[in-house]
Amino acid sequence: MIKIEKDVAVFIRSNLPTVCIHKTMKTESKRGSYYVEETSAVMRLISQYRKNNERVIEEYPVSK
Secondary structure: OEEEOHHHHHHHHHHOOOOOEEEEEOOOOOOEEEEEOOOHHHHHHHHHHHHHOOOOOOOOOOOO
């Protein structure tokens, strides 16, 4: 099982509806973690999602 984020879980469910995704739940805060099975199809989708949604970090000049 691999821990994933909510947006990745939504992406996987839209492309592979039969894949098993578990969500653990905290009692009071309704927060939880998503876990997905580790198969080759799921791993390909996760890498595809990460390539398409790279977060760009801008570096600002630092004066010394």
